[in-house]
Amino acid sequence: DAKTTQPPSMDCAEGRAANLPCNHSTISGNEYVYWYRQIHSQGPQYIIHGLKNNETNEMASLIITEDRKSSTLILPHATLRDTAVYYCIVSRETGANNLFFGTGTRLTVIP
């Protein structure tokens, strides 16, 4: 599975959009991009995933570049409860039961 690169930390003002980047330059054609987050030491929480097209759900939007080498998770109106570690993961469908969680990006939402 392709590895990902994320900034170790980011800050975002409450109410503003949080844009979390992820680089996955070695991604292959059958690999999906997943985003999870972990609040404090709770179990990771699934946010969104995509293959080629941009995706949106009630939590976030996922923008994948045309060459699929990078993506951005967007939290449209960040709240204090969005403070967490965000993980960008790339995995094949058949390997998606074993997701490699790296060290992620620690997002701090500031009042």
Added chain:
Amino acid sequence: EAQVTQNPRYLITVTGKKLTVTCSQNMNHEYMSWYRQDPGLGLRQIYYSMNVEVTDKGDVPEGYKVSRKEKRNFPLILESPSPNQTSLYFCASSLRSRGLAYEQYFGPGTRLTVT
């Protein structure tokens, strides 16, 4: 409520004393996994199960056993715990969704300390 439950949530034990951490899901998921999380190392998969009676090693299986006798339960067994197994453990179950990609649902975690 759809959920993954783990018990116990906290456990302090001594080296060599066998223990079992239970995991149960009520979503009828086929896939279940165990992960451990250690500072600076992220989450690493210990074992996973594709279905009843089907289990396989993950990335760090040494010192652990699992069983999958029922679809909803996936216990993690430490036959002879050692201090290097002190960690935060998560159980997860997977839903097959659109595009055949899997969304994992995680339990609340079990913090294990082996002295």
